[in-house]
Amino acid sequence: MKIKSHLKNLSPYPPGKTVNEIRKELNLSGKIYKMNSNENPLGPSPKVIEAIKDCLSQVHHYPEASYRELKKALAEKWNVLPEQIILGNGSNEIIEFIFKALVNPGEEIIVSNPSFLMYEKFAQIYGVNIKSIPLTENLTHNFDEILKNISEKTKVIFLDHPQNPSGSVLNREAWKTFLKKVPPFTLVVVDEAYGEFINDPSIPLGIEFLKDSYKVLILRTFSKAYGLAGLRLGYGITFLELSKILDLVRQPFNINLLAYKAGLAVLQDKEYIEKSIKLVIEGRKYLTESLTDLGFRVYPSQANFIMVDFGEKAEKIYQELLKRGILIRSLKAYGYPNALRISIGLPEENRILVENIKKLI
Numbered sequence: 001m002k003i004k005s006h007l008k009n010l011s012p013y014p015p016g017k018t019v020n021e022i023r024k025e026l027n028l029s030g031k032i033y034k035m036n037s038n039e040n041p042l043g044p045s046p047k048v049i050e051a052i053k054d055c056l057s058q059v060h061h062y063p064e065a066s067y068r069e070l071k072k073a074l075a076e077k078w079n080v081l082p083e084q085i086i087l088g089n090g091s092n093e094i095i096e097f098i099f100k101a102l103v104n105p106g107e108e109i110i111v112s113n114p115s116f117l118m119y120e121k122f123a124q125i126y127g128v129n130i131k132s133i134p135l136t137e138n139l140t141h142n143f144d145e146i147l148k149n150i151s152e153k154t155k156v157i158f159l160d161h162p163q164n165p166s167g168s169v170l171n172r173e174a175w176k177t178f179l180k181k182v183p184p185f186t187l188v189v190v191d192e193a194y195g196e197f198i199n200d201p202s203i204p205l206g207i208e209f210l211k212d213s214y215k216v217l218i219l220r221t222f223s224k225a226y227g228l229a230g231l232r233l234g235y236g237i238t239f240l241e242l243s244k245i246l247d248l249v250r251q252p253f254n255i256n257l258l259a260y261k262a263g264l265a266v267l268q269d270k271e272y273i274e275k276s277i278k279l280v281i282e283g284r285k286y287l288t289e290s291l292t293d294l295g296f297r298v299y300p301s302q303a304n305f306i307m308v309d310f311g312e313k314a315e316k317i318y319q320e321l322l323k324r325g326i327l328i329r330s331l332k333a334y335g336y337p338n339a340l341r342i343s344i345g346l347p348e349e350n351r352i353l354v355e356n357i358k359k360l361i
């Protein structure tokens with residue numbers, strides 16, 4: 001047996017720790033505040049729980065292969081054709097479909113540095129070269145540098161919008177100027193995993209660009225605002241020529257029955273979705289203001305997390321919060337040893353976090 005040589009340096013994705021892992025590692029017995037993985041702090045929608053209970057007795061059957069109802073519901077939401085929707089086992093899986101369908105070994109992708117790690121991970125798995133373009137000083141995508149780095153081998157540019165881990169976004173004019181200059185052989189992926197939390201009207205959504213006939217693919221997920229991270233459900237929206245091939249490289253039944261029914265149920269629970277978004281927008285404002293008042297640099301965020309520069313205190317704050325059962329994300333692995341990423345929690349969780357940081361400094 002010989003493992004492919006380009007896989008030799010592959011390292012695992014560093015996931016946020018679960019509540020149970022932390023409990024065991026640190027021997028903690030009290031409440032744990034999980035503010036490290038950008039999940040929905042409300043828990044699942046009650047409609048999802050009901051829908052899952054209803055279909056538990058059917059799990060010996062395969063799900064309906066075409067996922068017609070879910071595609072139809074999403075197509076109605078975005079005013080596109082159901083055939084333009086691609087469903088994935090998390091939006092992560094759609095990132096992989098893009099590699100399967102569009103990028104040959106030795107060709108290249110462009111990503112921002114840092115950015116969501118899975119773009120690079122899949123590039124490594126598929127033997128694809130990565131051009132990694134540092135963010136600007138404000139931690140936004142550097143469109144000018146990205147454009148300069150496009151070559152005839154550049155098949156895809158992955159751009160998370162809002163950006164992970166900074167939460168930054170770029171305005172309509174910047175996007176349009178950029179997209180006009182991208183050559184037709186390069187696909188732009190607008191990854192809107194956190195798109196629901198954008199509340200600044202000057203910030204566009206990728207769907208606008210798709211409708212203006214730009215060659216874009218929009219990624220969306222049920223893991224954040226829709227509270228289904230554990231079930232794994234995401235989708236892409238794109239032009240027909242691409243959606244058709246992405247649907248063909250997908251294995252049959254890639255969405256399990258529970259995720260399928262849960263997705264349908266949560267889409268109908270408008271009250272839950274509105275509540276989730278409101279909670280994030282209010283919590284983001286509260287945490288941004290409170291931590292700025294304490295003297296820290298908080299990067300403006302349109303996501304369900306904020307990135308905070310704690311200077312030399314970062315590691316100590318991270319470790320001390322951990323001991324108190326408050327989990328946030330260290331950004332050392334992203335190249336920011338002085339910064340921490342905090343997922344917006346329930347109002348009570350946000351308040352406890354701020355109180356604890358106050359005590360620590």
Ligand SMILES: Cc1ncc(COP(=O)(O)O)c(C=O)c1O
Nearest residue numbers: 090091092116160193221223234
């Ligand atoms: C920018 C970005 N894209 C995609 C994902 C993947 O989400 P999913 O759970 O749908 O695979 C994440 C998850 O954290 C993310 O931060």
